[in-house]
Amino acid sequence: MEKPIIEVEHLTFRYDKRVKTETLSDVSLCIHKGEWVAIVGQNGSGKSTLARMLVGLLTPESGTIRIDGKVLNEQTKWELRSRIGMVFQNPDNQFIGTSVQDDVAFSLENLNIPYHEMKSRVDYAIDLVGLSAFKAHDPSHLSGGQKQRVAIAGVLALNPDVLLLDEAFVMLDPRSRRELLQTLQELNKNQDITIISITHDMNEAASSDRVMMMKKGKIVNSGTPKEVFSNVQDLEPPFAEKLRRTLISRNINVPEHYMTEEEMVRWLWK
Template sequence: MKSEIISLQEVTFTYTEEEKNIRPAVDNVSFTIYEGEWVAIVGHNGSGKSTLARLMNGLLFPQKGTVRIFGETLNEQNLWETRSQMGMVFQNPDNQFVGATVQDDVAFALENNGIPFEEMVERVQQSIEKVNMSSFMNSEPHHLSGGQKQRVAIAGAIALQPRILLLDEATSMLDPQGREEVLSIVRKLREETDLTVISITHDLEEALLADRIIMMNQGEKYAVGSPEEIFLRGQELVDLGLDLPFAMNVSRLLRDQGIELVAEHMSEEELVNDLWTSHFNK
């Protein structure tokens, strides 16, 4: 059985009155994430998912409950050691860039962590190669497309050889092509390593890639399950301010038009195969 890598036990966090939050942003939330899992944390704006991200990476500490990372309670004493094993990619990659070129930017965190120069050069090259950005080594990050920028941000994160990759709305500012570029890189990294991925997102297409989904609503853990288990709630998700995956929405529209389908489809490929087999390949 996989070992526990992150565990929240009865965690509560409330912002101050000045920040105009009259209820806990996270209210008595407990869950465990295991090594090698891809877990998506989803919810509408204000559901508490971004606060959970800050609690897991130590930008915030809970007022009640405990956050355990790698088996130890997260605190100010072990915060920096813990963060050195956690790669983070945020919503806006421009806010993360500090280097004049792609390779300088990827090397920045390694320099801060005192990695020897020869090893640093090797790690930078390997990480940039893994995200298919080798031809942009000497390019200025701000001249890249949105998807390319996020790939560089991922390269900087994985250069540290982390055990956890935390994506905090990392695809929300990207167009469909950029989003697919980034998610395909993450899928490939998981195939090659035992990397644990935590995806904080409101994009249910992204959540489909996860092993498990933790659904938040008004600061509370609302549901936990596989993507199939969560999405089969259908209209319940829509009523909570979330959209359904594209294939599910199309499936519903087709049924409304009297077109029978074999099942409720999560992916476009499943839907196309159903339509082809049931209605066109006769």
């Protein structure tokens, strides 16, 4: 098997070292290139803390993080941080430029990228997220889903190996969520971009290759969406699984196994 792009070994962290309770407790995981991993759990489970540690915003009390085989520490964090692009909940907090293309170019300008290369990267990133027709638009006037895609384009222009989404769907309406999810699926499939999504949105998690469930600073369950949503009953299921369970409760004969949304639609049309 290909070497993991991210390796986390025995990670421990406390915000307040005067208390015994750990925010992260002996967390270990591996993520491979091109994989989409969703990290789920209740507020306070440690998932956003883990995300911040992966990009070097927080330093572990103990344990090791490796990005493509290189240990993340004070000496390497600036180099390795460029390998992971992070998109936060509210894209409005990330906008700098007065147009979409200016905003996407901002980080490249700070890196003194030559103009022709920068223009090529900006055009490519904007095209990847489907916003070529909006290059000259003021990003603050776009819809929620479009704003989040601008934020993703700004990260993609830096050519990261990993796209890290920290509750990127939280502030979006249902239509914008569907559009953004489709964009991410295309990026993951066509560009082989590794995606880590920290999320409460179970429909987003259902689109991943693997779901990791966190509770009280530990990873307590890990597997495919089918495995996790079939076996963990106290985790809110995605829409299709919720519908399947509702139909069962009404004594309607439905398949006994977990179904994706596409599988559920096909079954309903039979």
